[in-house]
Amino acid sequence: MTETMTNPVLINGQWTKSLASQHFCASNPSIREEIPRDFPVSPWSEIDQALTAAAEASRLMRNWSGSRFAEFLEAYATEIEARADELVAAAHEETALPLSPRLADVELPRTTNQLRLAAAASRHESWREATIDTSSGIRSMRGPVGPVVVFGPNNFPFAFNGIAGGDFAAAIAAGNPVIAKGHSSHPETTRIFAEAALAAIESADMPRALVQLIYRTTHDDGYRLVSDSRIAACGYTGARSTGLKLKAAADAAGKPIYLELSSINPVFILDGVLNQRLDETVDEFVGSCLMGAGQFCTNPGLVVVSDNDAGQKFAGAVAERFMAATPGTMLSEGVCRAFGESIEVLTKAGADLLAGGQTGGGTGVSFANTLLAVSGTEFLRQPETFQTEAFGNGALFVLADSVDQMEEIAENLEGNLTGCICSATDGSDDAAYDQLEPVLRTRVGRLLNDKMPTGVAVSPSMNHGGPFPATGHPGFTAVGIPASVPRFAALYCYDNVRPDRLPRLLQDASPGANVWRNIDGQWSTGDVG
């Protein structure tokens, strides 16, 4: 294939020439030039084929054991590692994210680690929470929900990619085929993943429609896709506006859709901690806020400090550091433009500009590191406007006149992925902590103490989720295995079903020494009885 030909799509295990009449190319943000590789905007007829193939694969795999999916996921991780250099080069070209530390040594290992953790969960099957009630003769477990479509975001070309990231791994681990909708900003990265996935499908002898790839659709076809009768559930990570439209379409059709939308990740930094460790706190905040040009879902975009000497000194120190640091290259012209628009919304509403505020200053697509400030009273006058997400290397400081005002600010927060309270170790902030924590607790998925929110560990106890509009449901997490897997499951209950007809996991004999089941209210790895 030459680079002027349009790339084919992956439908039912075949790289299929697209019938697209519209095409697109990605750009290299480091040099602000289009990358001459042509990708299709698939017409509905192609999506329709993928849907039919996914439904057929789902039917075929209905009673397959988790180990089949584990074998695929492990083979896929190995294929990805074999093509690591290619993937890293493509992702770097398409996103300008640093090779190291990031794409090569952080995000790619994290991605293969997620796939292997998902494999372990799938093999293990404890995530299914087999529940056996011997007195009623009723047994239940989580089973596959059916074909899943996954939309990946622009900011994690590996770890959240629709064809390789967390939602993908969770959907496969639950036993479902996936139709991946690649992100338009890194199609070549996604294409290489799809080749690796196809190789793994072949080596693990899975249905060829287990993983399919569409690079892009029209908006209307996107809504049609998530609400199609052949789709059972959807995962989406990305911008709020698009996410809410997909949610409306999926909701109307009664399909679960798991969203990870915007989040400004409020950080409350109390007086005592600024007295105890001002310089370290400046370091930690600046590092967290500017890392990856601030293009993280958990970037600390809203900082609340006291409007006193300590708070002003902190804001001043951060502003200096922001001005001194070279801004990172942003993911795309679109991200840069949206960031500038958000900054404008905030300044027009009355925020003061302490640093930055204009495009440029870095390599390629860039925007000056931007720090804004507003008083607590002003914030509370327009709390919605001052929670406008500015996705990028910037933050809004709120200077509060009292802890009571901090509490009122917390009460006015929308749902967020994370919320942090930094407090002194000498007890001087404890009263303020106790006042703020209960309020912040209900507005965020992950509550942190004394550290910035940008690291998202893949831990069984992680919650990368939170109340609307950070996500669409406060009970689920998009990161963390096995916790993210049940999103793509249905509850399968068996009532009076004859013992030999039960799934192995629900039969009396223990399905394995590592498999936890809830038997008559007690968790056990043993046999029934």
Place this chain on the structure above:
Amino acid sequence: MTETMTNPVLINGQWTKSLASQHFCASNPSIREEIPRDFPVSPWSEIDQALTAAAEASRLMRNWSGSRFAEFLEAYATEIEARADELVAAAHEETALPLSPRLADVELPRTTNQLRLAAAASRHESWREATIDTSSGIRSMRGPVGPVVVFGPNNFPFAFNGIAGGDFAAAIAAGNPVIAKGHSSHPETTRIFAEAALAAIESADMPRALVQLIYRTTHDDGYRLVSDSRIAACGYTGARSTGLKLKAAADAAGKPIYLELSSINPVFILDGVLNQRLDETVDEFVGSCLMGAGQFCTNPGLVVVSDNDAGQKFAGAVAERFMAATPGTMLSEGVCRAFGESIEVLTKAGADLLAGGQTGGGTGVSFANTLLAVSGTEFLRQPETFQTEAFGNGALFVLADSVDQMEEIAENLEGNLTGCICSATDGSDDAAYDQLEPVLRTRVGRLLNDKMPTGVAVSPSMNHGGPFPATGHPGFTAVGIPASVPRFAALYCYDNVRPDRLPRLLQDASPGANVWRNIDGQWSTGDVG
């Protein structure tokens, strides 16, 4: 209060005179007469007061231990038992459901049992699935989601009542205040519950807004209620049309809403079982289908048998029994009218009438026990129309020309709460079972063998749920404790939170000998480490 005065509403612990300009009365379906007790259609101002009080109660209870809620639930169950005679009399007058076996000896004990099981779950806290990852320093558990509104249905005045039933018990057990929206067909029953709840609130020293009661709202205010910023989640059991409108409103506001809507509960009766035990199967089916005038969510409304001698003999025997049995009294004129309309839809589409088809024949509001039949080929021509729910004492038989056709029928089924396959014990139906089971499995929440679906045990392994449109999410159950409780929870994650600031459940020391926690991947009742 005389009976001509409008009943007050329960807002923030006070029986408050309603400012309603509209009122309503319930009817006694046994004698088809209005019951002269006047209840208000609350204006928004009243609902608004309830919302504010619920939000305040939710804030107050944020960190309360489960035992506080358990004490309330147990006190409430005791109060209900003390007023059992009153409740049973009111419910019988308002619904015509039999005193025994049903209201006095089945549904009321089931209701208090559910409340006590919910109390045990709340005290126990295993349902929170505390998850501790010692290596990352991240710990998480389920916490209260916030104020919940519960809409109860007409057909279970006790066990699904918005102020006493399964959704109510689950929402309280999770630590949330509840605004109950009573069903208009049994307001007096609901009023007595509210008095009992208030007494329990007082004796257990709970916030007075823990339980509030609105009897009725306008449709628009209902949509506004479920989408209000002070509401965190909603439970609804009832008609599909209303449920879908509430769902649209809640979805648009990003609020989880748990629905239990229509279900026709398909039953496949295979040839062998009719050969082995025709008479018993007729008995079981007729008993299940006509019990409570068929007004159960799990009533078997669609029966698939072979179009052969055995199938026709079965249909004929059921028709005879339907004609011989006196129809039960229905819940209301509206239910009777809707049943007749659905029968008309089915006959107009081509179903043959084998029995019944007209109103009357029983005491008060009644409709003849109605049996319809259609060929498999006809069914497959209009599968949606032939899945029209006829809520009442009737069923549609589908006479299939082959097991392949049965499978095709199963493939065309919408989501249902239950699905059943009755097969012979001599192995003669095993091939057909193996062909049908995988298809039916993904279309129902609870899969049964060899028994009718109308019993819904309150078991930890129960799934009273299923794919849309039976419910709004295939992963949740409305019945079964603790399984129904997490619907009203959010995932609370703590990252690097100092040990003494963690909820007791997430601290190193075991919170109790019966409390299961997942520590580094293993379920345990012990300490961390």
